[in-house]
Structures are given as structure tokens and as C-alpha cells.
Amino acid sequence: MALPSFDSGWKDSGRTKPRIYVLEIRDCEKLGSELVAWLLIERQENYRRDAYDDSICEASIRLSYQRVLPKYSRHADSKGYFSGGYSRGFGDGSVISLTSESTAKGAVFLDLPGLKGHRIGTYLMNEIVTWAKQWADARVLSVELLAGQADEENKSRRNRFYEQFGLVFDYRDPDRREGLSKPMLAAELIKVDTWKQNICERDVREYLGEVLYERERDGFELLQRGRANKDLLDEIKRAEARPMRWALRRLLWRFIPSFGQVAILLGLVAVVWLGLKSR
Template sequence: MITSSFRPQGHGQTRRKPDVRVLEIKRVADSTDAGRVDWILVERKEELERDPRTNEVHRGKISVFYWDLSAGTASDIPDGEFLGFYDKVFDGISITSSSLSTGGYVRVDPPRLRGGWLGTYLMNEIVAWAKQWPDTPVREVTLLAGDADDPQNRIRRNRFYERFGLEFDFTDKDKSAGVSRSILAGNLKEVTTWAQTITEHDLPRYLRAALSDAEEMAVTAHMQVRDFKELYDELRFAERHPVRWIASAWLRNRPAGVAIAVVGIVAAAWSGFKLV
């Protein structure tokens, strides 16, 4: 059955999120970017090759693409992807690469997107996919010393992988480089802490909301242009007829004063009439 990438896929326990969705990332109050909101477009693509005799999956690939909608220009939107690969024949799964040939690693770019749990969100998609084959060994993840340029980054990077159940054999006492230990896909851990900062939106509703905001902004802009034109005409009138403008402005803005003045004038005139 053909289904839309904008709708949830499957039913019951096999039901999963739409393949295309929008993420709203709100920075937590105590972060350096507190109050900032980023919008990320995400697309999940999966390719499965099945054995024609048993219908079992013997090879699979997953890519989770993302685009930074809050940065760049309309013709140059920053993007990236997280990858996963499964091969039954070679009995292996990679949660960081599109093949089993090398031990990979992941990185969120551009750097401005780091610290909002986006990497955790994307990696969790890969891990959840890999757990379909629980008895399959996970290909090692390689940590490079160059990715740990300061202690805080090193701790953050190592903790990122460890949350998903990976353990490492490090090559130095600072734990800046190393290789993950053997683990079966079923022992990987899914992580949901990304929900602290990330809200998922389906694309049609996101576009509808964006269009509504644009329409509201257009109405506001139209009213501002109208108000500006009225103010401009008022200034031109004031330049050409200053006395008339002052009088009209006083009449518009001081109705109570006008009423008192009129009553006073009438009263004075009436008194003078009686004295005569």
C-alpha cells in the first residue's frame, strides 16, 4: 500500500512517526543560548533488501537527513545526515555508517545546532531501527582525539555514546580516543531525553501555521502602511496650513476643553446681552 511520507507509518506496535517531520528546538533556561528556537526539517529514508525465498531482510540501510531551517539562505540551507547499515550475510550492524567497512562516528553540523539534543534525537532514530535485529553484533564506533579538543567536549561526546549503551576501550588516560566494545543490537538503549528541548510537528500543520503567520504579518504590514500614509498626509497638511492644522488637532484631541470654551463664550455673550 502506498502511504504519504507526511503521515504516520504502520499500525499498532509497528506504527512509527511520519518519515518527514519538523522539529522545534527550544534551548533550556540555563544554557548559553537560552530562549533561542531552531527549526529543523527531518526526513527518514529506509531501504530494505529481502530474500525472495523467505522474505527476510538480508540487507538494510537507513538515512536520517536534516536541514537547518533557521540558518543559511533560501538557496543554501545547512544540512546533514545520520546513517545506519545492516547486513545479515556479514552478521553486522553499523549505527554510524552506511557500510560495515569502517568504524564510524557521528557529528552534528553546523556547530550552532549542538547542545539542543538534536544529535541524541537523530541517533535514537538509528538505534531504534537497529534493534529490529537484536542478535546482530554492532560495528565498533571509533572516537578520535581530534574530536575532543577540550575536556568539556570530550566528556559530552563520550557521554553521548554511553547513553545508548556503548562502552569503550580508550587508548589514553584522558579518554580522548578509543573504540567501542562488542555489543549486540538488542542491548543498545533508546534515549528520550531529547524531549526536554525538542517538539515534533508534522509538516502539513507546520506549513499551515507558517502560512497563517505570514497572512497575519501581511495584514499587520498593510495596516502599518495605511497608518504611515495617514501620518504622512497629516504632516503635509500641517506644513501647508499650520494654523488650521493646530486648530483641527486641538479640536480632535481636546473635546472637553472645546466644550468648556464654547460654554464660556456663550455665557459671556448672554451676560453681556442681559446687561444691555
């Protein structure tokens, strides 16, 4: 475990994801399309245990993301995070937040211009939901939807985003601009895997290795093209310096294969003729 931030681990007989990894994003509307974006993900989980029985009394998760961009890219630097929290509580029982590392109110924002609709938010929230379901009996704190969070264009998308995870809302208006999710347990949350259709989790080391390989390959191809261009320029200079000699030489090289074939054919005819004559 030389680089623990990039290595997966084990927890409760299950494999855990690395602390830092890469997401490769493809166009969700074009299966098998070229990659459109890369995100660097950092996963932070914190647990506070009871000194008496070593049980978990508080926990939190934060998935920070940042878009990987070429130097001098025209795209703006985009980054943010999704988070969740757990508290064992006291008289009211344990609670889960899907939007905050504490049990206070939180919010979900995805700041990735140009990447709307590529299921990145679904991926991040699914990680929070999957983490939260380890406390099946915990009560999920209500998620509040506000009118200012969405316009007519993306309101339905916002509502479907939460509803796909099992949240059911009491909407305050007929147009479903505002609402509060109904009480539910973490066990009732639904994991979503539609993101797998266009998002791939990658080991950072493998990702960097492929980048270096492509760089070396491109460098080799560039070198070969450079040599080919140099040979072509040299040939052009020879043609310009002695055009008649260059043209005659090209004609000669073009007909050499034909001359060779004729010579072989004549040789075979001569062998046959000499054989017949010797009889």
C-alpha cells in the same frame, strides 16, 4: 495518501514516521526560548528479504538533514546524515552498525556550525538506536573513538554522547582520547529522550501552513501600519498648511466631550426644575 513522503504509516502494528519532516530547534539552555533553527529531515529505510522465508536479511537506515535558512542568510548551508545497518549474517549471527549503512566501519559527523550542544546529534543517533533495537539479539559492532576526532574542549562531550546510549568503552589512554566500545547486543542499547526538551518534530504541511499564516498576518499588520502612517502624514500636512486652524480644531475636539457632559447635566437640571415648578 496523496503525498506519501509526508504521511506516517504502519509497520508491525506500530506507527512509523513520515519520510520527510521538519525539526524545530530551541535553545537547550533556555526552556521556552525562541526557535533558533529548523532542520529538514529525510528518512530512508531499505530492506532486503530472503526469497525463501521472506525474512529480513539486510537492512539500512539513513537520516539526512539540511538546515532550513532564509534566502541570502549569513549562515552557511549545513547538511549531512547519520546512518545504521543490519545484516543477518551467517555463522557469526546478525550484526548491527550504528555508524554505517553496511556492516563496515563508519563514522558520525554533525556539520551544523553554531548549533553545537542543542541535542541534534542525540536526536539523530536515538533514531538509529531505536531502529536497531528491533533486532534485539543482533551484535552491535564496536564504535571506535580516535584522538583526532576530538580536542580537549569537546572530548568529554563526545564520550558522553556515545555512553548515554549504553555503549561502554575500553579507553586506550588515561585521558580517554581513544577507545573501542565493548561487545553488546542491540537489546542493551538505551533509548534517549532528552532531545524532547528542546526539539519538536513537525509535519511539513503544518509547518508550511504556519509560515504562510505568519506571512499573511505580517502583511496585514504592515498594511495597517501603512495606513496609519499615511493618516499621520496627512495630519502633519494639514497642521503645516493652516497651523492656527489646526490647533483650534484640536482644542475643540478635545473639549467637545466636556461640553457634551455639561449640556446633559444642564438638561437634567432643567427637567427637575420644571417638574418642581409644575407642582
